[in-house]
Amino acid sequence: MLSALGRPVFYDYDPAFLATYERISLKLKQAMETKKVSVILHGEPVLALEAVGISVVGKDDVVLNLASGVYGDGYRSWLEPHCREYLDIRVPFNEVIDPAAVEAKLKERPDITIVTVCHHDTPSGTINPVKEIGAIVAKTKAVFVVDAVSSFGGMDILPEEVFSDIFITGPNKCMGCPPGLSMLAISDKGWAKMKANPTAPRGSILSVLDWENAWRKENGFPFTPSVAEVNGLEAALDLYLDEGPQAVWARHALTAKACREGIKAMGLELWAASENFVSPTTTAVRLPDGVEEAKLRQVMRDDYGVTISSGRGATLNKLVRIGHMGPTARPIFALVAVAALGAALTKVTGKTYDVGAGSAAVMAVIDAGK
Amino acid sequence: MLSALGRPVFYDYDPAFLATYERISLKLKQAMETKKVSVILHGEPVLALEAVGISVVGKDDVVLNLASGVYGDGYRSWLEPHCREYLDIRVPFNEVIDPAAVEAKLKERPDITIVTVCHHDTPSGTINPVKEIGAIVAKTKAVFVVDAVSSFGGMDILPEEVFSDIFITGPNKCMGCPPGLSMLAISDKGWAKMKANPTAPRGSILSVLDWENAWRKENGFPFTPSVAEVNGLEAALDLYLDEGPQAVWARHALTAKACREGIKAMGLELWAASENFVSPTTTAVRLPDGVEEAKLRQVMRDDYGVTISSGRGATLNKLVRIGHMGPTARPIFALVAVAALGAALTKVTGKTYDVGAGSAAVMAVIDAGK
Amino acid sequence: MLSALGRPVFYDYDPAFLATYERISLKLKQAMETKKVSVILHGEPVLALEAVGISVVGKDDVVLNLASGVYGDGYRSWLEPHCREYLDIRVPFNEVIDPAAVEAKLKERPDITIVTVCHHDTPSGTINPVKEIGAIVAKTKAVFVVDAVSSFGGMDILPEEVFSDIFITGPNKCMGCPPGLSMLAISDKGWAKMKANPTAPRGSILSVLDWENAWRKENGFPFTPSVAEVNGLEAALDLYLDEGPQAVWARHALTAKACREGIKAMGLELWAASENFVSPTTTAVRLPDGVEEAKLRQVMRDDYGVTISSGRGATLNKLVRIGHMGPTARPIFALVAVAALGAALTKVTGKTYDVGAGSAAVMAVIDAGK
Amino acid sequence: MLSALGRPVFYDYDPAFLATYERISLKLKQAMETKKVSVILHGEPVLALEAVGISVVGKDDVVLNLASGVYGDGYRSWLEPHCREYLDIRVPFNEVIDPAAVEAKLKERPDITIVTVCHHDTPSGTINPVKEIGAIVAKTKAVFVVDAVSSFGGMDILPEEVFSDIFITGPNKCMGCPPGLSMLAISDKGWAKMKANPTAPRGSILSVLDWENAWRKENGFPFTPSVAEVNGLEAALDLYLDEGPQAVWARHALTAKACREGIKAMGLELWAASENFVSPTTTAVRLPDGVEEAKLRQVMRDDYGVTISSGRGATLNKLVRIGHMGPTARPIFALVAVAALGAALTKVTGKTYDVGAGSAAVMAVIDAGK
Incomplete structure (x- = not known):
């Protein structure tokens, strides 16, 4: 990855770079095994976590955050300010979330519109059962937001297999890139939810929606992407796909x-x-x-x-x-x-x-x- | 710069990287010729422009934006939503701002608290007389925000020489780095203004305040900095200072x-x-x-x-x-x-x-x- | 090429590097469009020129050197000391060799065993008609040695098309690599001639014979190859073959x-x-x-x-x-x-x-x- | 070192590169702690070993080779062909040379003109007492040739401290560079001996003499140096001297x-x-x-x-x-x-x-x- 970062850098508006960016976006889709093309955001995954929070959560939403560790619990700060009501299920930070508890809560509160969870809560080194939880959420109207920042690429976790609607990760953890990019896999339901949110930002570094079609080489970018980091991402994806x-x-x-x-x-x-x-x-x-x-x-x-x-x-x-x-x-x-x-x-x-x-x-x- | 991006990357929490970051911040201060240490933000300069807008402008502010081009004029979108009143001086986009007009406006509206200008409005290739404007603003209570993204490093523009309070630039224009970082020089008056703003974000990618002391090696970072880009910045600064x-x-x-x-x-x-x-x-x-x-x-x-x-x-x-x-x-x-x-x-x-x-x-x- | 030089370097005896070396040798063969696999020598092309001189020329040989420039003429110093008789055809250094003159000389002196020519005599910027000359030499028992150091990769010159037996070039001229390697294409007749030469060196940096089968991943190397330069060569070959x-x-x-x-x-x-x-x-x-x-x-x-x-x-x-x-x-x-x-x-x-x-x-x- | 290899490469005849080469040669002298400036040869250390053999040994020489391992013993092949008489002291390959035996041999054969030894015989992992041997050789007319290829930079061995006249090493062992260069420290006595040798090569990749003053920026090079590897050497020397x-x-x-x-x-x-x-x-x-x-x-x-x-x-x-x-x-x-x-x-x-x-x-x- 590092020598790829040192490759000559095209200007971001050069047609050659636009084509490169599309190619890399499609490789990322391949690695994520999704139907829709992935989104790359140009900042470390905290950018993506904050951007998803503000893009998905609107003033009518009831959010259920599943907190089994410091990171999951901390996501509250980017959810609560935007929503009508913030709910959570909290367990001790050396435990994980019980899917049955999620199921119960969703029955009790059918007005929940968003469920969020941190898959691998790094400060605890624990893994939440997101696939089981996802199957439960999928039966409701709620969108399912999964923070897989430090798990994707290092274990058996794929956006569609876990029924996620918005899946947030980055290349700087399990894929060995330097920090500077985030990656999102978003389902149709996920896109629809953000588009229906009147307070989802546009024309902002926190906008997810602005990037929906930026991967297409015809389109150009909302702002200048991190060209060198994108080259590094391609090298990392090649290594990942080659090793299997x-x-x-x-x-x-x-x-x-x-x-x-x-x-x-x-x-x-x-x-x-x-x-x-x-x-x-x-x-x-x-x-x-x-x-x-x-x-x-x-x-x-x-x-x-x-x-x-x-x-x-x-x-x-x-x-x-x-x-x-x-x-x-x-x-x-x-x-x-x-x-x-x-x-x-x-x-x-x-x-x-x-x-x-x-x-x-x-x-x-x-x-x-x- | 590019081979520097390819250097082995330390983890951001490694003491060796913390020391490197402090050293680079001090080199940046030297290049900017300021009394206070510069701030590095970890995204392309549009991040810095948006972050400054939301950090400096509060609901009681009266903002005067000087618009002589597409970029200057466009800054409105990150100023107007946050302020009590948005004012501007607009000139045709092949002209530049007349300092006398600024002086007149400030007299007319002594309640102006923030003046913003784009130094080099790139889509027009024109240079505003920021030093003359800055001298006028400095006599008022208003803070002076200068977008020098595509001019610093390529011409005679220094934050304190132009009396700026918040000076925004990046290494990816005149310093030849790939895009991915922004750089800020902020005066005491600039810091005080942001600290007094109750809506200045904290715990956000848009927070400027969170980074005030992040350059000190004792402190660590609000979130993971773009390690490889920071290495590239040092190489660019070395070249700049060596050539003179x-x-x-x-x-x-x-x-x-x-x-x-x-x-x-x-x-x-x-x-x-x-x-x-x-x-x-x-x-x-x-x-x-x-x-x-x-x-x-x-x-x-x-x-x-x-x-x-x-x-x-x-x-x-x-x-x-x-x-x-x-x-x-x-x-x-x-x-x-x-x-x-x-x-x-x-x-x-x-x-x-x-x-x-x-x-x-x-x-x-x-x-x-x- | 340069970022490829910066790739992590395997130890030369690591199986992964042995396989890499074979792959690159085969790509080089593809670029040279030859039947036999090419040889890489681990020094700038002057190494290859000297090594070929001492490897091919023995005390019974009669050498005809075709000299239309400083480099062609200078090759004498690596031919004359080893042979029975040194002959040449010299023309003014802004002219090139006339194939008819070569034909005449080969008729006059049927004991000539080696013909050498510099294809592109760089200090004159002139191109000898090696294909025509090669067709003539091919009808005799003589081996045909072509110095194509500064032409291969930049013009229509291929070892077998010009009937060469030993074809010497390097990646640091038309292929844009930094200096440090040479490349040889050798015909069966060329290998036979060197093997029959009792004074062809073995166990020396000047040995060509030692490298005949070094490209095979089973074999290892006579001495440590220039690992980083070899990575750079692969990048250059990829670019060359991709562009066409x-x-x-x-x-x-x-x-x-x-x-x-x-x-x-x-x-x-x-x-x-x-x-x-x-x-x-x-x-x-x-x-x-x-x-x-x-x-x-x-x-x-x-x-x-x-x-x-x-x-x-x-x-x-x-x-x-x-x-x-x-x-x-x-x-x-x-x-x-x-x-x-x-x-x-x-x-x-x-x-x-x-x-x-x-x-x-x-x-x-x-x-x-x- | 690797990212230094990826730095933009100057043409070798560019004044900027000539100055760089001189600077690096002087840093190498500093690392070797010698009075005279070091010589860089542009091939892996086997080039230097062979080049020294042919450059120093003439037909009137009596050579004493000290062989305590495969490498020391193998040096014979580059000494014996050139000299009047080849002598050696051999010990089992898990032992090292006894200085007293050298002293005795030099007394017995005062006509010995060259003593050669491998300091660290890598295939045995043993270290010869070169300082003690050097002190003995220094009292005679013989020149003392030390192969320190895999020891210099990793242990307490310096050319003048061990009384060597020709000291051979490379940056690819203890200094962590990729293979492709050799380094020589040569005393006045060493230079004089080679200059007095009528068969010391000139105009050859095996010539040491051609490179005596190539480090001076006024002089240019006998042939194209390995520009990228030289950049890598500088990075390695900087690391070595910085760590101490x-x-x-x-x-x-x-x-x-x-x-x-x-x-x-x-x-x-x-x-x-x-x-x-x-x-x-x-x-x-x-x-x-x-x-x-x-x-x-x-x-x-x-x-x-x-x-x-x-x-x-x-x-x-x-x-x-x-x-x-x-x-x-x-x-x-x-x-x-x-x-x-x-x-x-x-x-x-x-x-x-x-x-x-x-x-x-x-x-x-x-x-x-x-």
Whole structure:
């Protein structure tokens, strides 16, 4: 992707670039396996999340937001200001949403017009059952909005398979691009809902509607697209399609499983309440009591050259996260993360974490996975 | 810039990237010659223009927009919805704003709180006298917002020299980067105005305030910055500072002058009513009667490999534009543009445009400029 | 090509690189339109020229070198030391070889075993009739060695069409790569000749034989290949095959013709004695009397940003050369070269060269060529 | 380095490139800490080794080659053909040269004019005591030729500190560049020796003498240098000098030590007879009896994504090698190599290698090293 970013850049209004943009949009459609062509927005996925919020939610809407983590819960700030009534189902941030609860709520409140959910709530490393939820929402009039920013491309999640109407993701997580673009898959129902919303912005960076047909080479763009990032996206899509989605997903899954077994073999606990819903692209580890999270991450980076993430918001200081997205989704990298985590915890706590046992467990998973 | 975009990308939360970001922000401050550190926004300059509009304009504001072209006039759409009263001074789009008219209006309406102007209205290739205007605004309570998107870096325009409070530009015009970032220089008065605005967004892609201190390496970012584009910006700043602003500006000016003389030598007219206010980064040429603009541009591209721009909005089909920004600001490139324009017009109109005379005039300017 | 050079580099012994190398060798074969797979040597084409000299010429050989320019003549230094007898046909360096003279010499000396020729003698900008010469040599026992370093890829020259046995070229001239590789097409007769030569080197950077089967992914390399340059070669081959050889050649030819007409319209003379054998990839211009060549080139570079070349050896101070290879083979660039040359000569000599007439002539050729 | 390879390329005869080349040559001198400016040759280090052989050795020379491994021993093929008498000191390929033996030989044969040694014999992973040997040779008339191809930049080895007269290395091993260049440091005595050699080549890719002053921007080049690779070299030198040689060397040393301890903790043996002379840039591991080397490497690559090297020549099938050069010289990477080697051996042999113990040993070294 990076050398693609360094390719000579066409002016955005050059016919050659217009044709390139259409070709890349169609490749994205292929990767997303949708009937309609995907939309590219020219900013990091937070742009897409905010833009979808303001584009889809109008003053007559009743929104049901499903919140099982910091990101899902935080989406409220881009939903509540625009709607008639904001409802949510909240569960502890190491749990996931129960589809039965969604079904019940939709029965209780048939006036719900929008259901939103974060598929992979990264700060918790947990995966919501969006396909089951989507099947339920699809039977109602509500549109189903799925934040798949950090899951699409790294696991078995496709917009139409999960019955989504607006599916939001980006190339900078599981596809390994630098941040700077977002990608949307929108169903007919999704487009209709936004078009019917009188407050959906036009002529704004937050407009989704302006971009509906921008992919067609005849049309030009509402504003200048990020030409270099778009070149990078094509390179990422080529790699993804060449390796094959199934192979890419298996690679992420094996890496995460190796990581989890290594973590557990050192006596650590996963953050998620159950391994049934842990993410194959992020492993969240419960921080042992008394460990200073920032100190732990600093030791890992300074002494072993390994960068991991903290929690965010409600999960801050409760867990650390090991990413397995894009270029880091190689099973052997689980070994590096596990050993560095064990060694750093040993240093920071004085208590011994058995790096040997962790490493052996990682390798055993990799062996079994081949 | 492009090879810099291809550099290995740090994660945005890596301390090494935080330090890099601070260093680049300080280089940008140096290039802008301001007292306060500049702000980088992570989208093409239309993001910055919209974000400034919503951040600075509140429901009690009286806005005076100075409109001498399509871009200046179009800014209305991001000002009017937010303010108590929208005023403007409009002049024909081949003229520029008269500072005396601004002074008169400010006297007449001492309740004006915001004055906005587009420095270089690209679709007209004209330059407004922002320094003179700025000196007038500075004597009032109003904040002065300057759109310098396609002029900063290519001519003698600096935020504090023109008394601006909010100065908006981007690296993708005169600095030759691919599109994807914006840059803001904001005075104390500018910051104070936005902070006092109760409707200035926070927690939004349109928030300027969120980024005030994001450049400090201790702070982290409101959302993920465009890491690769930021690397490209540093390379562009290094080139700019190494060549020296005066030399860069002179290079743009000589290119544009050569272009204008070549144009005139072929019997064509400049769009601007007077050469006193033509842009050194864009040459707008009045389209001869009866010439189909799209056809002309297509011939130039297909037969000579030269890409020029159309007008926009009110100037569409009235002019064509030759850019002299960044990598194309080489005097000899004026020759290419002039000869291709003359040859294409000859083809399209059947009338002969004297390419030889145009070429000779271009070379004469270059010779005189050395 | 350049962004391809920046791609992540595999270790040369990695199976993935071995497969890449085979794929690129086969693409090169496709571009060269040969029956046997091409050989890549890992140094600039002078390496290939020297390596071929020492690999093909043995102590029993009688070599006939056809010398119509500095490069052809200079090849003597890599032929004469190894052979029993060195013969040549020399013509003035603004002429080319007459096939009849070759035929006569081969009749006179049936013991000739090797005939060598430089197809495009760059320091003269002239093209030898290698196809006609090749047809003559092919009727004898002699092997035919063709230096096509600065012609292959830019004009109608293919190894088997010209009956060559050893055909030497590189990607850094007409294909626009940076220097660092050479490419060879070798016939069965060519391989047999080198294998029969007891002094053909093995285990040396000068060995051609060591590389015969190195392209096969099973085989590995005699020494470490230039991995990044090989990636660049693939990108260049893709561009060449995508645009189509005929289109690429036509682009070079039109550029050179436009350049020649512009030159002549300013009253300058071409170096070549006849336009029947001028090169489509280099235009050599006779230096007017009394012009200091180095001064002329310096003015062109400093005042107009245009870099041209001097003569070499016997042609030094007699001509200047304008290249039309690879990225510079765009017709409009002929305009830049012609105008800058005319303007610089005017400055240097005090006499006026009519830049307008030159420019008009250039554009007229481009117009006629479309 | 790679993004530097993708930088726009100047023509080699452009004054800007001539100045760049001089600047880079001077940076190389700084890195090599020599009095004279270094020489860059435009081919992989085997070019430099062969070129030095033919340039320094004449028909009156008596050469003493010190052979402690496959590379040192193999240098014979580029020495013996040119000299009056070829002598050597050979030791088993898991030993290194004893300086006392060199001293004795030089006393016995005062007519020795050239002493050659391979500092780091990569196929054995052993380091010869070149400083001690150099001090001995320096007292004689002989010139001292050191092959430091895979050691310079990764450990404490500098041309003048080891009393070398011709010091051969390249940027593609410890400095992390792609292959394509060589670098030479040559003392006054070294230059004098080559100049006095009547058979030292001139006008050849094998000439060292032709390049003596090519670094000066006034001079131009014997043939076209590899422009893109030279840009890459500068980026590598900047990284090396910025990190600091001592820090770079320490990083390599710690990585290798961690690797060795991990290897031993799994019950494996190092190849070297003593750890006193193991390399900090390569760890050679004795292959357990009955293990098929190619199979082992394939399992490591296919199942764990780890590429290691085989032995060469006499060490083939006796050892495997783990590289710690340039970008792989990160201590945590030792963990990856050790665990993958243990796991692969377990698979291939059926016998259990304790990956946990190996991993723990690696981490213990890293911890102790901080």
